[in-house]
Each structure stands twice: as structure tokens, then as C-alpha cells.
Amino acid sequence: MGDHQPSPRLTVVWCPDWSVVAAGASPLEPAAVLHANRVVARTPAAAAAGVHQGHRRREAQRICPVLRLIDHDPARDGRAFEAAARSVAQMVPRLETTEPGSLTFLTRGPARYFGGEHDMAQRVARLVREAVPGACVGIGIGDGRFAAGIAARRSASQSASQSASQSASQSASQSAGQSGRVPEPVIIDPGIAATSAYLSPLPVSTLLVVGGIAAGTVDLLSRLGLRCLGDLAALAGADVLARFGPVGAFAHRIASGGDDRPPGTAAPPPELFVALTFDEPVHMLDPLVFAAKHLAQQLHGLLAADGRVCTRLVVCAETEHGERSEHLWYRPNGLSVATIIERVRWQLDGWIQQPGGLSGGVVLLRLIPDEVRPDDGSQLGFWGGRSEVDEWAARAVARVAGLIGGQQVLVPVWRGGRQPGDAYTWVSVDQADVAEPTERLAVTDMPWPGQLPAPSPATVMPEALPAEVFDAVGRVVRVNGRGGLSALPHTVSVQGRAAQAITAWAGPWPLDERWWDPHQHRRMARFQFTTDRGAALLAVVEHQQWWVTAIWS
Amino acid sequence: MERGSLQARHERLAQLVPVTMSVSSARDRLLPVVPALGSLFPDAGLTRGSIIGCQGPAAVSIALAAVAGASAAGSWLAVVGLPTLGLCAAREVGVALERLVMVADTTDLGEAVWANMLAALIDGFDLVLVRGAAQLRSGSARRLQARLQARGGVLVVVGDPGQFACDLIISAHAGRWEGLGDGTGRLVQRRLTVSASGRRMARARQAEVWLPGPQGGIEAASGPAVSGPAGTGPAGTGPAGTAAVAFRWTG
Numbered sequence: 079m080g081d082h083q084p085s086p087r088l089t090v091v092w093c094p095d096w097s098v099v100a101a102g103a104s105p106l107e108p109a110a111v112l113h114a115n116r117v118v119a120r121t122p123a124a125a126a127a128g129v130h131q132g133h134r135r136r137e138a139q140r141i142c143p144v145l146r147l148i149d150h151d152p153a154r155d156g157r158a159f160e161a162a163a164r165s166v167a168q169m170v171p172r173l174e175t176t177e178p179g180s181l182t183f184l185t186r187g188p189a190r191y192f193g194g195e196h197d198m199a200q201r202v203a204r205l206v207r208e209a210v211p212g213a214c215v216g217i218g219i220g221d222g223r224f225a226a227g228i229a230a231r232r233s234a235s236q237s238a239s240q241s242a243s244q245s246a247s248q249s250a251s252q253s254a255g256q257s258g259r260v261p262e263p264v265i266i267d268p269g270i271a272a273t274s275a276y277l278s279p280l281p282v283s284t285l286l287v288v289g290g291i292a293a294g295t296v297d298l299l300s301r302l303g304l305r306c307l308g309d310l311a312a313l314a315g316a317d318v319l320a321r322f323g324p325v326g327a328f329a330h331r332i333a334s335g336g337d338d339r340p341p342g343t344a345a346p347p348p349e350l351f352v353a354l355t356f357d358e359p360v361h362m363l364d365p366l367v368f369a370a371k372h373l374a375q376q377l378h379g380l381l382a383a384d385g386r387v388c389t390r391l392v393v394c395a396e397t398e399h400g401e402r403s404e405h406l407w408y409r410p411n412g413l414s415v416a417t418i419i420e421r422v423r424w425q426l427d428g429w430i431q432q433p434g435g436l437s438g439g440v441v442l443l444r445l446i447p448d449e450v451r452p453d454d455g456s457q458l459g460f461w462g463g464r465s466e467v468d469e470w471a472a473r474a475v476a477r478v479a480g481l482i483g484g485q486q487v488l489v490p491v492w493r494g495g496r497q498p499g500d501a502y503t504w505v506s507v508d509q510a511d512v513a514e515p516t517e518r519l520a521v522t523d524m525p526w527p528g529q530l531p532a533p534s535p536a537t538v539m540p541e542a543l544p545a546e547v548f549d550a551v552g553r554v555v556r557v558n559g560r561g562g563l564s565a566l567p568h569t570v571s572v573q574g575r576a577a578q579a580i581t582a583w584a585g586p587w588p589l590d591e592r593w594w595d596p597h598q599h600r601r602m603a604r605f606q607f608t609t610d611r612g613a614a615l616l617a618v619v620e621h622q623q624w625w626v627t628a629i630w631s
Numbered sequence: 632m633e634r635g636s637l638q639a640r641h642e643r644l645a646q647l648v649p650v651t652m653s654v655s656s657a658r659d660r661l662l663p664v665v666p667a668l669g670s671l672f673p674d675a676g677l678t679r680g681s682i683i684g685c686q687g688p689a690a691v692s693i694a695l696a697a698v699a700g701a702s703a704a705g706s707w708l709a710v711v712g713l714p715t716l717g718l719c720a721a722r723e724v725g726v727a728l729e730r731l732v733m734v735a736d737t738t739d740l741g742e743a744v745w746a747n748m749l750a751a752l753i754d755g756f757d758l759v760l761v762r763g764a765a766q767l768r769s770g771s772a773r774r775l776q777a778r779l780q781a782r783g784g785v786l787v788v789v790g791d792p793g794q795f796a797c798d799l800i801i802s803a804h805a806g807r808w809e810g811l812g813d814g815t816g817r818l819v820q821r822r823l824t825v826s827a828s829g830r831r832m833a834r835a836r837q838a839e840v841w842l843p844g845p846q847g848g849i850e851a852a853s854g855p856a857v858s859g860p861a862g863t864g865p866a867g868t869g870p871a872g873t874a875a876v877a878f879r880w881t882g
Contacts, residue, residue: 474755
């Protein structure tokens with residue numbers, strides 16, 4: 079391996095906990111965004127109470143009982159961040175977004191134009207502040223993504239602690255108004271030596287948080303006694319490569335301030351792009367996203383034929399009146415078809431819904447790969463890969479969604495629950511990847527105590543049917559709070575239809591769900607009935623009203 | 632390596648042959664069905680291009696069981712007009728939920744849009760399960776049927792087939808449930824007598840199945856039907872040991 083090359087000098091704008099800002103939570107209100115039962119973002123108030131990223135839902139609620147929980151919605155994050163990206167794009171031409179909440183651009187040009195790195199950074203920070211008033215902003219400049227990302231995080235935490243000390247000295251209402259102060263940028267001096275010296279005392283866990291190195295590797299490093307980045311950088315590169323493979327070599331390179339672009343990264347030939355022009359201007363988001371799906375597959379196919387993957391992509395859309403939205407998206411692991419579609423949706427959703435709106439429909443959509451590298455990622459196919467059958471089905475889904483609207487075409491998602499209709503829910507194909515079901519159908523093996531065992535009913539009513547259950551003398555059967563019946567059930571009448579005689583029954587099986595939540599608390603008793611017409615019903619009593627929720631048809 | 636295990640592997644490999652072939656090759660005219668229903672179908676499989684009608688009170692369960700084998704072997708399944716489909720039951724009977732797509736609300740689509748949508752689904756899916764086919768006009772139905780034959784899918788119609796000419800009609804009469812007593816037990820299994828008749832069959836065929844079986848799947852029922860009142864379930868099938876906590880009523 080040759081000597082480390084210098085990285086390009088980059089500026090990173092970093093909005094920590096972007097998801098809560100996007101969800102509109104006030105910084106003074108304890109709130110957190112959860113994804114897969116883990117906290118991914120929280121407000122400063124929640125952070126002050128001790129809620130941190132990675133906490134489980136229960137843990138977070140134990141630490142802060144008044145915590146408001148918000149569902150994770152990447153589309154909302156992307157849409158809200160579009161405003162910030164648009165305002166910074168006024169002064170910086172090539173702006174790239176890694177994820178909602180993080181912007182990266184080359185420092186050299188803007189810094190020369192706007193009077194030095196410090197002045198330029200403050201100007202950018204002011205723009206972001208104005209575009210997204212509630213957000214905490216950090217801005218960092220350094221050689222390479224890793225160093226600049228660390229600088230931006232440090233700047234964000236400094237400005238957060240400043241505003242916290244302010245709110246301690248002033249009253250809460252004043253500090254809410256004061257939170258609009260511009261953060262101080264953190265600038266790392268150029269050159270490998272300076273970068274390396276800056277990174278040296280930082281803990282190796284920054285490799286996980288900022289560098290995107292797998293948790294297992296980082297954990298192993300710290301257990302081997304390499305506590306800070308300087309320890310890792312002090313090792314010989316060849317030894318690290320021999321012990322940890324390419325991942326370790328990459329970690330070693332970024333820890334010692336080297337270039338953090340994967341080897342083999344290159345700009346693709348300029349003629350490589352995919353575009354679609356619409357004869358009829360398109361005003362709606364959904365058809366655009368479906369068109370983008372097609373383009374993304376085309377682009378992915380072109381690149382995959384050469385064994386390459388796109389790591390940086392320009393998404394460009396134009397309206398009939400020449401309005402233009404152009405964005406650079408970066409993903410270190412390479413952009414798959416699904417991730418490209420997601421980014422197109424983020425960009426166009428924010429653009430179409432911007433204040434004032436667009437004057438015309440979109441007539442052009444173009445995807446241009448800006449940086450490609452050899453695809454050394456996971457190899458799919460052979461067994462368990464996509465087959466021709468899957469391709470056919472995906473195309474049919476796209477066509478039907480175009481015909482009757484994507485909201486009407488659904489795929490199942492596992493959620494878990496005690497009632498037959500709770501275990502799975504449906505989501506529209508717009509929001510899910512039809513061909514990659516592993517995530518949406520990942521069934522947790524943990525049991526749901528109180529769930530009825532198999533066989534499950536084949537017909538589950540989306541809305542329970544009102545019913546009446548009578549005893550032998552025609553009185554309605556009541557169930558008391560202790561699960562006692564007023565009389566033996568004899569006949570059942572569903573939706574006011576003629577009564578059917580009950581031939582066998584079992585129950586009540588009580589169910590007391592969400593007793594801690596006054597709005598979603600449900601308390602009911604479940605019964606199974608078979609009737610003289612051969613039907614088997616699942617009935618529940620809730621607030622002394624009988625319902626039929628499912629039928630074994 | 633042991634010989635027994637080698638033989639077992641050969642057997643497993645032999646089982647895989649039809650499964651893998653039906654995925655990759657559209658020329659193969661048969662899609663697999665679960666063994667319990669095999670005797671009902673000509674050639675013991677779903678013939679590509681055919682329409683199968685499912686009728687009777689257990690039509691939904693039978694339709695799911697009929698497509699389960701092909702779905703598990705890699706075919707995609709589209710469901711139209713069945714917003715009440717129980718996904719747990721579908722999974723238990725063997726339908727692969729990762730290859731299941733549902734068209735939710737079809738009530739206010741016009742006949743023409745409905746037919747176009749069905750045509751698009753037939754183009755892309757090996758299996759299309761549909762309810763509410765009675766609204767189709769005869770012209771559309773004929774067009775769809777021709778498309779189905781050209782594309783090689785299988786259409787399963789639940790309830791009234793309307794203008795579709797079914798190649799095979801499977802029906803079941805109300806079955807007999809076991810496991811539920813008089814305030815005791817729980818639903819465990821249902822014995823169904825399923826009969827199939829069709830254009831290519833000289834006479835109706837019958838099969839005895841447990842649908843759903845104790846684990847929700849479909850199993851062939853052997854032996855004559857046990858007579859007796861429903862509810863004389865097998866001993867020890869009470870909810871004790873199940874996840875549901877039962878309060879026995881002691882009145």
C-alpha cells in the first residue's frame with residue numbers, strides 16, 4: 079500500500095436528532111423518535127432527562143415518564159430537511175446529502191469566495207438556522223468526511239451545551255427565543271499530520287458513530303486495548319490489514335487522517351445516466367416515484383453489468399417552466415434500487431411541497447451517477463436471489479398501482495399482537511419494498527402471551543360486527559369483570575340477522591391490553607363459538623357489547 | 632458420513648426437483664399443490680392457465696390451501712376483493728407472505744378498471760385469488776381467460792364465478808369442528824369433506840381433510856368420519872398449556 083493520500087477538504091453541516099426536529103417537537107418538550115423499539119433521536123429536554131440514542135422504549139419511559147413517543151418516518155425527515163438543503167444550495171453549488179440531517183460540500187470554492195473558512199461556515203450556519211428554526215446545528219471543516227463529520231458533531235454539542243447553560247441562567251421562555259444563535263464552527267487544520275493529531279485522543283467508538291464501521295469490529299478493537307484512535311493509528315497498516323482485513327485497513331486509514339474514500343472510487347463516464355421525459359407534465363408525487371423506480375432499476379442494471387455500484391448520485395428534476403431541483407446523494411455502502419427511490423421521494427416531496435409550490439408539472443427526471451466504485455458488497459442471487467418470477471410480479475404491482483393508485487395495493491408487515499387482526503398489518507407498496515420482504519416480515523420469536531393458539535381464523539373483520547348472544551330463555555348473556563357469565567350462551571345473532579344455535583363454546587378468555595394508556599386501553603373477554611350452521615366464530619365482549627371479530631371460514 | 636443421512640439427503644433432493652423446476656420454467660404446465668389436496672386435481676397439481684372455483688362456507692380456507700403449495704414453491708400470489716383475509720391463517724396453511732400482494736378496496740372501481748387491473752395482475756402473478764368476479768361482463772371474462780392461458784397463471788375464484796368458465800370447482804360443506812366443548816376446550820381442527828368436479832373429470836372426486844389442522848395447516852384425514860356431537864373433542868385439548876389464560880366459568 080502506498081502512502082496515505084490527502085483527502086479533499088470538506089465542510090459538514092450536522093443537525094443532531096434531526097428526526098425529532100422534523101416531527102415538529104419543541105426543544106423544551108421531552109420527546110423521542112423510536113424505530114424498531116429503540117430511540118433514534120430525542121429533544122434536548124429529553125436528553126437532559128437522560129434519554130439517549132439506543133435506549134429501548136421501556137427504558138426511555140422509565141427514565142422520563144412524560145416522554146412523548148413519535149413514530150419513525152424517514153420520508154418526513156427527508157421532506158423537512160429539503161428546506162435546509164435548498165437554502166444552503168443558494169451559496170454552495172454542489173451539495174451532497176448523506177442522510178436527512180447531514181450536508182457535505184467541498185470547502186475550497188465557497189471558502190475563497192466568502193472570505194475564509196470561518197466566515198463561510200458561519201454564513202452557512204446562519205442560513206440553516208433560518209431555514210429550520212428549531213434545529214440545533216453543528217458545522218465542521220476538516221480533511222475528509224470522517225474528520226469533518228467529527229468536527230461538525232463537536233460543534234453541535236458545543237452549541238447545545240451553550241444553549242443549555244443559557245437556559246439555566248435565563249427563564250425557559252426567553253431561551254426558546256434565544257436558541258437562534260449561530261453555532262461556532264469547529265475547524266481542523268489541513269494536512270494529514272494535523273488531522274491525525276486532532277483525531278488521536280478520540281475514543282475508537284467514533285469509528286462506529288461517524289465512520290460507519292461495524293459495531294463488532296469497534297468492540298473488538300477496544301477489547302484489544304486500542305481505546306483511542308491514536309492507538310489504532312500507531313499500528314503498522316500491514317499488520318492491521320492482516321488481522322482485521324479490508325474493514326480494519328479502512329478503519330486504520332481514517333483513524334490516521336487518511337483518505338476515507340473506498341479504493342477504486344472513480345467518476346463514471348459522462349454519458350452514463352438515465353433519464354425520462356414526460357410528454358404530459360406530472361403534478362403528483364406518486365407517478366414520479368414510480369417513474370424513478372423504473373429509472374433506478376435501469377441504472378442499477380447498467381452499473382451492475384460492469385460489477386460496479388453507485389455511491390454518489392445526482393437526482394435532477396425539471397418542470398415545464400424550467401424550475402429545477404438537483405441534488406447530490408451520498409451513501410458509502412452504495413445506493414441500491416430501494417435506497418435510490420427513497421432519496422428521490424425525499425427530494426421531490428420537499429420540492430413539490432415547498433412554500434409557494436411549483437408553477438408547473440415535472441417534465442424531466444434524470445439520475446446521474448457521480449461516483450462509482452467496484453461492487454464488493456453482498457452477493458445476491460443463486461439461491462434465494464431475485465428470480466424472473468419476482469421481476470414479473472414487481473412490474474405487475476407497479477402497473478396496478480398506476481392504474482388504481484398505490485395506496486390501494488398492499489403488502490403485509492408483521493407487527494405482533496394478541497388479536498388475530500393485530501399480528502399483521504397492511505402497508506401500501508409505496509412505502510414498502512415489495513421485492514425485499516426480510517425486514518417487513520421479520521417475525522420476532524418472542525411469544526405474545528394471551529394470543530389464541532393456532533388454527534387462526536381465515537376471515538378477520540377489519541371492523542368488528544356487532545352481535546348479540548342470548549341464553550336459553552332469550553336474555554342477553556352478560557360477562558362480569560371477573561369473567562363470570564350471567565347464563566350459558568345458547569344462540570348468537572350477528573348484525574341483527576336470524577339467531578343461530580350455539581353447538582359448542584369456550585371462554586371467556588380475558589384480555590387487558592395497554593392498561594397504562596388511557597386512550598388505547600382495551601379490556602375484553604374472548605369466546606369461541608360453533609353454531610348449528612357449521613360456522614366457527616371468535617366473539618368478544620367489550621363494555622357489555624358483543625362483537626364478532628373473526629370467522630373460521 | 633452415515634449412509635442413512637445420505638439417503639435422507641437424496642430423498643430431500645428428489646423433493647426439491649419439482650419445487651425448483653416449477654419456479655424457473657414456465658413451460659412446465661403444473662404448479663404444485665399440497666399433498667392433502669393432490670387427489671382432487673387432475674395430474675395432482677394446478678394446471679397453468681386454468682380457473683378454479685372455490686365454493687361453500689369454507690371457500691376462503693380451501694382457496695388458501697389450494698394455492699399454498701405453489702406459493703411456498705416460489706410463485707407470487709395476488710389477492711383481490713378479500714380485505715378480510717386472515718394473514719395468520721394464510722401463513723399457517725403454507726402461503727408465503729413475502730410473495731403476497733393484496734389489492735385492497737375494489738368496490739368503487741368500474742367494471743372496465745376492474746378488468747384491466749385483473750389483467751395486469753394475471754400478467755405478473757402466477758396465482759390470482761379473487762372474490763367478486765360476478766360483476767365482470769362476459770366479454771371481459773373471456774378476454775381475461777384467454778390472457779390467463781397465454782400467460783400461464785392460475786385464477787382462483789372465491790364464491791360466485793360469474794361469467795368465468797371454471798375448469799375445476801372445489802366445494803366443501805360445513806365441516807365438523809373438534810376441540811370445543813360446552814364451555815371447555817378450544818377450536819383445534821375441522822374435518823372437511825372436499826369435493827371437486829370439472830370439465831376434465833369423469834366424476835366428482837372427494838377428499839377428507841383436516842382444514843385447519845391442529846397447527847392451522849392442511850392434513851389428509853384418514854379413517855372414517857367419527858360420528859357424534861360436536862364438542863366431544865380429544866381429551867386434554869383444553870386451553871391449559873396454551874398461551875390463552877382461561878377462566879373456567881363455575882356457575
